[in-house]
Amino acid sequence: MYFYGFDATFLILIPALILAFYAQFRVKNTYSSLSQVEAEAGVTGIEVAERLVSQNNLPVKVEEIPGELTDHYDPRTEVLRLSSSVARGHSIADYSIAAHEVGHALQKRESYGAFAFRSALVPVAQFGSTLAFPLFFIGLIFTLRPLMDIGIIFFSAAVLFQLVTLPVEYNASGRAYQILVRSGFIASGEQPYIKKMLNAAALTYVAATAMAALQLLRLILLRQSRD
Numbered sequence: 001m002y003f004y005g006f007d008a009t010f011l012i013l014i015p016a017l018i019l020a021f022y023a024q025f026r027v028k029n030t031y032s033s034l035s036q037v038e039a040e041a042g043v044t045g046i047e048v049a050e051r052l053v054s055q056n057n058l059p060v061k062v063e064e065i066p067g068e069l070t071d072h073y074d075p076r077t078e079v080l081r082l083s084s085s086v087a088r089g090h091s092i093a094d095y096s097i098a099a100h101e102v103g104h105a106l107q108k109r110e111s112y113g114a115f116a117f118r119s120a121l122v123p124v125a126q127f128g129s130t131l132a133f134p135l136f137f138i139g140l141i142f143t144l145r146p147l148m149d150i151g152i153i154f155f156s157a158a159v160l161f162q163l164v165t166l167p168v169e170y171n172a173s174g175r176a177y178q179i180l181v182r183s184g185f186i187a188s189g190e191q192p193y194i195k196k197m198l199n200a201a202a203l204t205y206v207a208a209t210a211m212a213a214l215q216l217l218r219l220i221l222l223r224q225s226r227d
Contacts, residue, residue: 010218013214019207022207023203023204024207030197030200031200034092034096034193035093035094037091037092037093039186041184045088046088049087049098052098052180053080056105056106058109060078062080063079068084069083069085069086070083071086071100073104082097092194096176096197099180099194100198102176102179103174106179107172115171125157125158128155131151133155148219159213159215165205169201170202177194177195
């Protein structure tokens with residue numbers, strides 16, 4: 001498993017690393033490109049989010065926050081937060097991101113199973129991902145197999161979170177496209193651009209899931225090397 005001090009199990013991560021770099025490049029490149037495409041509606045991203053929230057009768061507050069691509073929906077407080085660039089932008093990319101977050105709010109209202117399950121997993125995944133690697137590698141260094149096993153179990157929770165995230169994000173993107181089309185904000189010629197932006201964003205979650213799954217496989221192989 002080891003040669004010249006190099007951990008050969010790192011090779012397992014190469015496909016996921018390549019996919020992750022590609023996904024980040026694609027989403028940034030797509031956002032950069034489509035952020036230059038002004039939407040015909042002429043309103044800002046935050047106005048789109050507020051209108052979609054109103055049209056769908058959602059009890060959600062929309063706020064602007066600093067940063068770029070820091071957009072998210074908080075189901076605990078029913079607050080949808082848009083980064084300044086999206087909130088103030090007038091582009092197809094800004095509309096897509098705003099609508100995607102509204103899609104998450106729709107998931108909560110309609111009790112979408114995967115969304116509820118992912119929300120319940122958040123504290124478990126955070127706890128597991130924080131402790132998994134320290135516990136595992138302490139166990140690996142001192143050949144404490146039970147400690148390695150606990151680390152693997154904890155990291156498995158983080159992998160499960162990533163797996164559940166995939167259908168949640170794709171479903172939110174599907175909802176985003178539908179409500180944008182129904183809203184009247186998007187002209188028929190703009191619809192392919194909306195799909196392009198939403199698909200590029202979703203790829204980042206595919207990459208994250210692949211990385212988490214291969215990391216788990218790597219931990220298991222390292223654990224077996226100590227048997």
